[in-house]
Amino acid sequence: MNTTIQTTIQTTIQTTQSTRNWLKTHRILLLRRFCQLSLTGLFLLGPLFEIWWFKGTLSASLIFNTIPLTDPLLLEQVIATGTNPEVTLWLGFIIVLLFYFVIGGRSYCAWVCPVNMVTDSASWLRKKLNIKTNHSFSKNSRYWMLAMILVASFVNGSLIWEQFNPVTLLSRSLIFGLNTGFILIGMIFLFDLLVSKRGWCGHLCPMGANYRLIGQWSLTKVQALNRKNCDDCMDCFKVCPEPHVIKPALKGNNMSTSIIMNPECNNCGRCIEICPQKVFKYSSRWAINLEKSA
Amino acid sequence: MTSKHNPTIHKYQLSRRQFMTQSAASCCGVAMLGLGLSLGSQQANSASEWTLRPPGALEGKHFLAACVRCGQCVRACPYDTLKLADLGDPIPTGVPYFESRITPCEMCEDIPCVKACPSGALSPALENIDDARMGLATLIDKETCLNMQGLRCDVCYRICPLMGTAITLETHRNQRTGMHAVFEPRVHSDICTGCGKCEHACVLEKPAIKILPRSVVKGELGEHYRFGWEEKHKNGGSLIPKMQDFPDRLPSPDGVQQ
Numbered sequence: 001m002n003t004t005i006q007t008t009i010q011t012t013i014q015t016t017q018s019t020r021n022w023l024k025t026h027r028i029l030l031l032r033r034f035c036q037l038s039l040t041g042l043f044l045l046g047p048l049f050e051i052w053w054f055k056g057t058l059s060a061s062l063i064f065n066t067i068p069l070t071d072p073l074l075l076e077q078v079i080a081t082g083t084n085p086e087v088t089l090w091l092g093f094i095i096v097l098l099f100y101f102v103i104g105g106r107s108y109c110a111w112v113c114p115v116n117m118v119t120d121s122a123s124w125l126r127k128k129l130n131i132k133t134n135h136s137f138s139k140n141s142r143y144w145m146l147a148m149i150l151v152a153s154f155v156n157g158s159l160i161w162e163q164f165n166p167v168t169l170l171s172r173s174l175i176f177g178l179n180t181g182f183i184l185i186g187m188i189f190l191f192d193l194l195v196s197k198r199g200w201c202g203h204l205c206p207m208g209a210n211y212r213l214i215g216q217w218s219l220t221k222v223q224a225l226n227r228k229n230c231d232d233c234m235d236c237f238k239v240c241p242e243p244h245v246i247k248p249a250l251k252g253n254n255m256s257t258s259i260i261m262n263p264e265c266n267n268c269g270r271c272i273e274i275c276p277q278k279v280f281k282y283s284s285r286w287a288i289n290l291e292k293s294a
Numbered sequence: 295m296t297s298k299h300n301p302t303i304h305k306y307q308l309s310r311r312q313f314m315t316q317s318a319a320s321c322c323g324v325a326m327l328g329l330g331l332s333l334g335s336q337q338a339n340s341a342s343e344w345t346l347r348p349p350g351a352l353e354g355k356h357f358l359a360a361c362v363r364c365g366q367c368v369r370a371c372p373y374d375t376l377k378l379a380d381l382g383d384p385i386p387t388g389v390p391y392f393e394s395r396i397t398p399c400e401m402c403e404d405i406p407c408v409k410a411c412p413s414g415a416l417s418p419a420l421e422n423i424d425d426a427r428m429g430l431a432t433l434i435d436k437e438t439c440l441n442m443q444g445l446r447c448d449v450c451y452r453i454c455p456l457m458g459t460a461i462t463l464e465t466h467r468n469q470r471t472g473m474h475a476v477f478e479p480r481v482h483s484d485i486c487t488g489c490g491k492c493e494h495a496c497v498l499e500k501p502a503i504k505i506l507p508r509s510v511v512k513g514e515l516g517e518h519y520r521f522g523w524e525e526k527h528k529n530g531g532s533l534i535p536k537m538q539d540f541p542d543r544l545p546s547p548d549g550v551q552q
Contacts, residue, residue, distance in 0.1 A: 046369065047369075052369075055366055055369050055370075055410070056364040056365060056366045056369070057363075057364050057365050059362050059363050059364040059388070060362045060364035060366065060412050060413070061364060061366070062366060062410070062412070067353075068412055070362070070412065071362075074362045074363075076384035077414060078359065078362060081360075082359070083359045083360045085360060085362075085412075085414055086411075086412060086413055086414035086418065088412035088413070089362065089412045089413045089414070092412060123364040127346060137318040137320060138317060138319070138320040138324075140316075140317060140320060141320040141323070141324060142324075144320050144321050144323075144324040145324050145327075147324075148325060148327065150327075151328065152328045152332055153329060153359075153466065155332065156332050156335060156336075157355050157358075157359050157361055158355055158358035158384065158386070159336035159358065159359065159361070159362070159363070159386075160331050160332060160334075160386075161331065162362075162363050162386070162387070162388055163334075163381070163386050163387050163388075168363065168388065169381065169387065169388075170389075172363065172378065172388055173367065175365070176365055176368070176378050177381065178378065178380045178381075179351075179382055181380070181387075183381065184381065198438065200488075207550045247539040290301055
């Protein structure tokens with residue numbers, strides 16, 4: 001009798017500990033999911049509860065009836081067609097540029113984009129099912145995609161990418177309750193699951209490529225501050241959606257910076273929470289000076 | 295520190311050949327995709343000429359170039375007239391449109407949809423809703439229109455927000471009875487906004503009057519063509535100074551001209 005009680009208590013302690021552990025290693029991920037979902041939620045407050053704080057979609061929107069926001073790629077496409085849009089669109093573009101200049105260009109991918117949830121779950125399932133098939137693309141494909149979209153807009157005189165853009169399509173489908181946008185999202189899920197590892201977000205998405213270019217000089221960075229503590233467990237490489245960005249910072253010599261300067265890093269912070277040695281932390285691009293003086 | 299002396303970096307670098315092959319492959323792949331997208335969108339773009347756009351929408355392709363598919367006009371519409379096109383619709387996804395037979399435009403005086411548009415795809419130059427040209431009402435089936443049979447339905451005429459100017463009733467003789475008039479609804483393209491109230495209200499199972507794109511309905515005179523009566527009116531009188539009077543030449547019996 002006593003032993004059963006003891007084992008129950010032990011398992012309870014174990015489960016609470018493992019839950020606590022899980023929460024600890026997923027805290028930023030949970031925050032990101034909350035951020036991504038609540039953004040769509042804010043857009044849905046209007047149609048569901050008549051609270052019109054956020055109007056529009058991720059392509060372009062109006063916040064609190066005053067602040068316009070424009071996705072930079074949308075404006076670039078409009079310009080590529082040879083159209084000069086109204087001031088509102090330009091204003092929204094500048095606000096978004098400034099915002100991502102501060103928080104890091106590809107932070108959009110990790111913290112805002114709804115497709116990120118789809119591809120992350122594909123990537124998770126890929127690991128669970130141990131799917132090894134991987135048609136790998138060049139990491140540069142996304143820049144070709146970006147160029148192609150702008151050229152296609154110019155040649156066709158229409159925003160043809162917006163018929164297929166999974167990001168705006170999913171955003172629009174969620175906010176306006178359209179159905180068929182989900183077919184394309186399902187295709188991307190299957191593509192990431194079965195065809196190519198992190199194929200969409202990591203290799204092909206032109207929106208991500210655009211935010212990467214925007215984030216060329218952005219301020220918020222992840223830094224491998226305690227890199228001397230690294231015990232080569234490789235956990236960060238396993239969770240990172242863009243593993244190639246870690247190496248120069250983590251495995252550099254004393255002369256090189258410990259900041260992940262590659263703008264392809266999307267500031268998702270998985271490395272920060274997963275690392276048992278607490279090597280990584282959020283930092284800024286100027287942190288290099290602090291480290292040198294220390 | 296160059297890559298030559300650092301084996302760890304060197305290992306992960308591509309050879310020139312690999313780099314060239316990969317770049318060429320992704321470039322060609324993406325170009326193919328672009329071609330596919332363009333061809334695919336051509337159909338949707340040409341079909342979109344047949345859908346009705348919100349008031350103030352730029353003409354033809356200019357609208358598809360400026361609209362960022364954000365849906366703010368749809369949100370601004372107080373009558374839920376405007377809808378966003380879905381993937382698979384014959385028009386580009388995310389573009390606003392409305393179906394006049396189901397929910398026509400109510401022609402709000404403050405034009406909230408145009409005010410909501412951030413890109414100018416719905417042109418802010420439209421300040422008076424009566425100047426909107428969303429389409430053109432067309433009495434396309436005169437064989438079923440009740441008025442054309444000599445009945446007094448008049449619904450399209452009476453529902454028109456610009457009654458008596460956009461649609462007028464033109465009378466002519468009823469050939470069937472020989473003793474009544476036919477009140478033919480006639481649309482005036484210089485006034486009709488294409489709001490669709492008439493198509494919505496048409497009492498037939500399928501409407502005899504339909505809103506069609508202006509580009510489809512409207513004919514166009516040759517630029518050189520002039521109507522004599524209009525020129526005369528503009529001039530305030532005949533443009534020809536005076537009929538010239540030539541001497542009459544009649545044949546004489548002996549064949550000699552007089």
